[in-house]
Amino acid sequence: MGFLRRQKDSQPPRRPLPPPGVIRRQRRGLERVREERLRDLGGLMLEMYRRDHFREDLIEERCAELAGIDKRLGELETLLRAAQGRVALPRCECGATLSIGVHFCPNCGRPAGEGPVVACPSCGYPLPAGAAFCSSCGAAAEETPEPAEEQAGW
Helix, strand or coil: CHHHCCCCCCCCCCCCCCCHHHHHHHHHHHHHHHHHHHHHHHHHHHHHHHHCCCCHHHHHHHHHHHHHHHHHHHHHHHHHHHHCCCCCCCECCCCCECCCCCCECCCCCCECCCCCEEECCCCCCEEECCCCECCCCCCECCCCCCCHHHHHCC
């Protein structure tokens, strides 16, 4: 049964991009869902205002859902451009396609960007090395101490 084993030197097979029509159909469906969620959020906010009873946890949950939908719409737009041949999708050294905004390859775990990746000291979210603030929690990425000669001038 040795012929069924994958050779270690071979790269995983690449999946071809779906046809542009399939991506456009997914995008249209997701845009409809997004519009519905936005209307629901507006109605929810109005009803909370009328009753003078706000539930921030519910609002945050709905907003996080909308942010996820927006992120997926951006990914679909990139896939559509790539399927139409306008933009090449970035690939890892292992051959896996990298989505927008990822810091690590989902296939092999290698860092995806050119620069090193650091973790947020507050929440542990991966950040590019030059980031001043965490895009997940908003905390300062890492405070660097000022050089001694600049501090002496104060």
